[in-house]
Amino acid sequence: MSQPSPQHTMHMVNSYVPGSGADLGPEETALLERRERVLGAPYRLFYQRPVHLVRGEGTVLYGADGTEYLDAYNNVPVVGHSNPRVRAAVDAQLGRLNTHTRYLTEEVVSYAERLTALFPAGLDQAIFACTGSEAIDLALRIAAHATGRSGILVTRHAYHGTTRAAAEISPSLGPNNPVPGNVALIDAPDALKDDPADAQDAFADRIEDAIEQLRSRGHEPAALVVDSIMSSDGLRPAPSAHLSRAAETIRAHGGLYIADEVQPGFGRTGDWWGFEAYGLRPDLAVLGKPMGNGLPISAVIGGPDLFEPFGRQVRYFNTFGGNPVSIAAATAVLDELEDRALPAHADRLGGWLRDELQRQTAADDGVAQVRGAGLFLAVELVTAASRSGGAPDAGRAARAVNHLRENRILISASGAHGNVLKIRPPLVLGESQAERLAEGVAEALRATRR
Amino acid sequence: MSQPSPQHTMHMVNSYVPGSGADLGPEETALLERRERVLGAPYRLFYQRPVHLVRGEGTVLYGADGTEYLDAYNNVPVVGHSNPRVRAAVDAQLGRLNTHTRYLTEEVVSYAERLTALFPAGLDQAIFACTGSEAIDLALRIAAHATGRSGILVTRHAYHGTTRAAAEISPSLGPNNPVPGNVALIDAPDALKDDPADAQDAFADRIEDAIEQLRSRGHEPAALVVDSIMSSDGLRPAPSAHLSRAAETIRAHGGLYIADEVQPGFGRTGDWWGFEAYGLRPDLAVLGKPMGNGLPISAVIGGPDLFEPFGRQVRYFNTFGGNPVSIAAATAVLDELEDRALPAHADRLGGWLRDELQRQTAADDGVAQVRGAGLFLAVELVTAASRSGGAPDAGRAARAVNHLRENRILISASGAHGNVLKIRPPLVLGESQAERLAEGVAEALRATRR
Incomplete structure (x- = not known):
């Protein structure tokens, strides 16, 4: 573990x-002071003017003052707050x-059966934990x-979690969280920069290059870990063939393909799982955030080919993993996702929202x-007149996010440069709320236009 | 990460x-078959004849058949099931x-204030996570x-958790979980073997020796991590001065003393925290299991001396950590612990139980x-006539645990050799239940005596 240089203070997008x-x-001032005293520096708040919440x-x-905010950010309460x-x-x-x-x-048995039935054949066993990081x-x-x-x-600006092992593969955590020598980074697909004619080959080539880097440092590849929606890379849903080719590439070198479904999973992307859009079958899928609508529960989905030898030889036990109360919440989440x-x-609705935002921002260079x-949308903001050649405009993203907060709509920003608006409401968003959201984002973009 | 030799199959004490x-x-046979299919090898059950539970x-x-079991094992539901x-x-x-x-x-602010008020000065900030491992x-x-x-x-048979970093300092996980070179092991205090006249010096010497080992492998000591009740070492509440001397020793070498309070904390040992018995102030205290009576919640307690620089420089965020629902459960747990x-x-009651078990087993060599x-008790079983020189009797411990299960009392076994009965009921155990428990354990020991 290397020691960070003391002068670096960590920066977080959209941080108070x-x-x-x-x-x-x-x-709020009194609560904030108490909070800073007892929770201290590790705890960060969103927005220039933090939001004090009492009900959802x-x-x-x-x-606390009765203000109603439209939540267009939180992916955990997937079937709605409360x-x-x-x-x-x-x-x-x-x-x-x-x-x-x-x-x-x-x-736990009934839920595991129901959950694994939502996966392709071969991914028919579950191990439960409490968080995506675990x-x-x-x-x-x-x-x-x-x-x-x-x-x-992993991708160059990936975030996969907060345990030491998960943080080691999370370069988005910044310069005080250096990735060790056994981790190699790949540029995520970028629809604005990649040449469509050869983007798929280029992405596979980057994986090959990264494997060569690993080998030069004495490591053979164990796995390629990809967030199927590449959220922290700035939300980059890859063109459909990219990731299946990526999975073939890592397997050809004897490594596993691990789909991080913590953000895209459970219907967010319009499919049950983010990897479905790519027609691939991961070796392991990792689930978290929305799984229990806020009750801590997560899982690794895999098959006996991997779980049997691991389970026989390694003692893994998670006291709270698969506890009946978290399982009850997760079961109700599946009920809601399916019945509704x-x-x-x-x-x-996400398709409508994307079209509407495209339409309303068409004239905004x-x-x-x-x-x-x-319902996982991104608006990438740049400074230059040329869209594909524009420099990232993190300042405008921050202004738009805070403008929306003052207008009682909660979103945030993302990406390596903090210039990508991240719009990710609970899936129970109604049509009139989607209209309000589209109008609000468009208005914030007009208000922050140079 | 070293690769375990494939011939090793992991053994767990009291495992079906x-x-x-x-x-x-x-x-039960049908449920077991379904469970083995969908949860597979990583999931182990207690007892020769697993217990099927539906209510607590x-x-x-x-x-499921209406049988009532006295729970003398579970430390998570500290204020009682349901x-x-x-x-x-x-x-x-x-x-x-x-x-x-x-x-x-x-x-989260109110609870953090209330929780940290239960700690010595200097330990006045909290970071919340979901599990003891996290x-x-x-x-x-x-x-x-x-x-x-x-x-x-860490101690030689320590267990500190199940993330990769936590497993690396958990030698009790067995031969397929080898500890890396930056981890050194210390024999826990052993009241049966240590010479009382010089046990404290001997324990401090073992720490010094372990530090020397680390240095010879190129590592300076960052921390000594001790479960304050040394549960997985076979429940070894150290003589009072041992651990304060241990804390002085590690600090003299520039390392931190981390108290793992996941098992002893929240009143289990008769104090609020296990470290109180030793008159020491840890640099960090780690809380878990009983904290939310089964809702996943855990914490690291420390001071701004450590949390400020870490929080400024490293981005740590735990989505479910400190969520209001887990916090509500944890608040109710403090209410119950305090009001009752x-x-x-x-x-x-633990003192009574220990005395009663000592009395009833006095003639059993x-x-x-x-x-x-x-209410965290251990009964160490040996084969030989000489108590201090006896060989560990894991077979009798297993027979006693399963005999008790058939008599509707749930306990388990522990220790490097699996020969230590582990008795750890919810703290709401009543007096008549304590009597039934003492009688049951004594009877099981009579029934399993050679």
């Missing part, structure tokens, strides 16, 4: 700067039984065990691209 | 052996708001950041020692 003199009311319902969050079905399921289970998996219980960490352990190798490939056909809704999949 | 022909009913209340767990106050708090919060900590919310992993990252060093010292004075209850703190 303590002591910046934000115009907060007395109640569906896609609406309520401030979802009554999740609440009832959790309450019933908390009154019945909550224990670990070293006793026989029905709930699941990524476990997937890395399984890959290392299966291959006997140590090399990992939310993946299809995300596809349809600072908008390089509106892109996304389902 | 699949296909061992346990006499299960048709319902207080210290009682109910089987605790109504925890349930009500979770339900109310789930109907109000559940979100991450990048908005201002009252709940919190240990984070504590290791903070220690590496603060010291710029990589060496870690459960730490004092654990001290008193296969019982080397009954020990423990509060």
Whole structure:
């Protein structure tokens, strides 16, 4: 572990700067002071003027002063804030039984059967943990065990989690989080810069190059880990063939393809899983965030080919992993996603929203691209007149995000340069809310146009 | 990462052996088959004849066939299975708001204030995560950041968690989980073998020796990590001065003392925290298991001396860490522990239980020692007539654990040799239940005596 140079202070996109003199009311100022005392520097707030929340319902969050915010950012409450079905399921289970998996219980088995049935054949077993970070960490352990190798490939601005092993493959965490020698970085596909005629070959070539880098440092490739929507790279849903070719490439070199579905999974992109858009079958899929609508639960999905030898030889146990209460929440999430056909809704409404934003920003040459999949949308902002050649405009992104916050719409920004608006509402977003969101984003872009 | 030799199959104390022909009913046999198909080899069950559970209340767990089990094993439901106050708090919060900590919310701040007030001065900030493993992993990252060093010292049969970094300092996970070169092992204090006149010096000497080992492998010590009750070493509450001397020793060499309070914390040992018995102030304390009575929540407790530089320079964020629902559960746990004075209850009733077990086993020369703190008790079993010189009797421990299970009392076994009965009921254990437990354990020991 290398030591960061002390002069580096970590920067986070859309982060409140303590002591910046934000115009907060007395109640918020007092709460902020208490928070800084007891939670301290590791805890960061969103927005120039942080939002103080007391209640949520569906896609609406309520401030302490009664202000209603349209939540167009949070992917965890996928079936809506304070979802009554999740609440009832959790309450019933908390009154019945909550224990670990070293006793026989029905709930975890039934849910695992239902969950794995949503995956292609071969991905028919589940290991439960509590967070996406834990699941990524476990997937890395399984890959290392299966291959006997140590090399990992990720995209250049990837984020995969916060345990030490997950942070090591998360270059987006910045210069104080240097990636070690067994990790190699690949530029994500970039529809604005890649030549369409040869983009697929170019992406595969970058993987080959990264494998060569690893070898030159003494590491054979164990796995390629890809967020299927490349969220922290600036939301780059790859052209359809790119990732299946990538999976073939890593397998040809004896490594595994690990799909990080923590962000795209559970209907967000319009499919159940982000990897479906690429027609590939990952060796392992990692699930998290929306899985329990906010109750901590995550999973690694795989097959006996990998889980049997790992399980026989390595002792893995997660006390809270697969506990009946988190499982009850996760079961209610599947009920809601299925009964309300939310993946299809995300596809349809997200498509409308993308078209609408494209239409409303067509004349804005600072908008390089509106892109996304389902209800996960990005607006890339640049300074120059030429869209593809424009310099990243993080300043405008920050102004737009804070402008929207003042107009009671919550989004954030993303990407290596912080210049990509990230729009990611709960999937229960209604049509009139989508209209308000589109109008709000368009207005914020007009207000922040040079 | 080294590759385990393929011939090793992991052994776990008190583990059901699949296909061992346990006499299960048709319902359990069917559930077990489904479970093995969809959860597979990583999932292990307790007991020769696994227990199928459907309900829990207080210290009682109910089987699918209506059988009532006295739970004398589970430390997570510290204020009782299906605790109504925890349930009500979770339900109310789930109907109000559940979100991450990048908005201002009252709940996480209030709880952090209340929790840190239970610690000595200097330990006045909290970082929340979801599992003990995540919190240990984070504590290791903070220690590496603060010291710029990589060496870690742990006890020889320690267990600290299941992320890759936590597993690296968990030698109890067995031969397929080899500890890397930056980790050195220290024999835990052993009241049966240590010479009382010089045990404290001997323990400090072992730390010095381990530091020398680390240095010879190129690592300066970053931290000594100690489970304050040394549970997986076979429950070895150290004589009072040992660990404060250990803390002085590691600090003299520039390392941190990290108290792993995942098992002993929250009143289990009769104090709020296990380290209190030693009169020491750790640099970091790690909390987990009982914190939310089964809702996933954990924490690292420390001071601004460590958290400020780490927080400024390293980006750490845990999406579910400190979410209002887990915080509501944790708040209700503190309410219950305080209002019902459960730490004092654990001290008193645990003391009675220990005395009673000592009395009832006094004539049994296969019982080397009954020990423990509060409601965390151990009975060490040996084969030889001479207690201190006896060989570990794992076979008798397994027979006693399974005999108790058939008599509807749930405990387990522990220690490097699996010969230590581990008795660890929810802290709401009543007096008549304690009597039944003492009688049950004594009877199981009579029934398994050679």
